[in-house]
Each structure stands twice: as structure tokens, then as C-alpha cells.
Amino acid sequence: MISSSIFLGAIGPxxxxxxxxxxxxxxxxxxxxxxxxxxxxxxKEFKDASRDDVKNDEKKD
Structure with missing residues (x-):
């Protein structure tokens, strides 16, 4: 039986x-x-959208 720890090891070079x-x-x-x-x-678009969403939430408070 193959141990599952083999697959969870770090990725090597x-x-x-x-x-x-x-x-x-x-x-x-x-x-x-x-x-x-x-x-x-x-x-970049995802980061910009998430920043805009946070700013809109702060303005509502």
C-alpha cells in the first residue's frame, strides 16, 4: 500500500x-x-474589483 505522505511532500526541482x-x-x-x-x-482586474468592493462597503457604514 502506498503511503499518502508521498503525495503530500514538497515539490522538488x-x-x-x-x-x-x-x-x-x-x-x-x-x-x-x-x-x-x-x-x-x-x-489585476480581480484585485481592483476586490478593492472597489471593500471601499464600497466602508462607504455604506
Whole structure:
């Protein structure tokens, strides 16, 4: 029986390299910067929206 603690261990450098290689194979080198830009702008929009929501809640009080 395989212990579940094996799967809960920290991610090592070899696992990170493997994940990067798989992402490169799936999306290709030209598509990755576009995906990262989209991810960054999505995170920025989420932060802006959450800040606006907090400010609106404070104004109501």
C-alpha cells in the first residue's frame, strides 16, 4: 500500500522542471507569454474589483 505522505511532500526541482517541459510541449514557446499576460491582467482586474468592493462597503457604514 502506498503511503499518502508521498503525495503530500514538497515539490522538488525535478518536478518543477517536468511541469515546465509539459507546459512547453502543450502550448509551445510562442503562446506562453500571451497566456501569462492574460493571467496577469486577470489577477489585476480581480484585485481592483476586490478593492472597489471593500471601499464600497466602508462607504455604506
Amino acid at each position: 525535478m518536478q518543477v522542471v517536468l511541469i515546465v517541459v509539459v507546459i512547453l510541449l502543450l502550448f509551445g514557446g510562442k503562446k506562453i507569454p500571451e497566456l501569462m499576460r492574460g493571467l496577469g491582467s486577470g489577477i
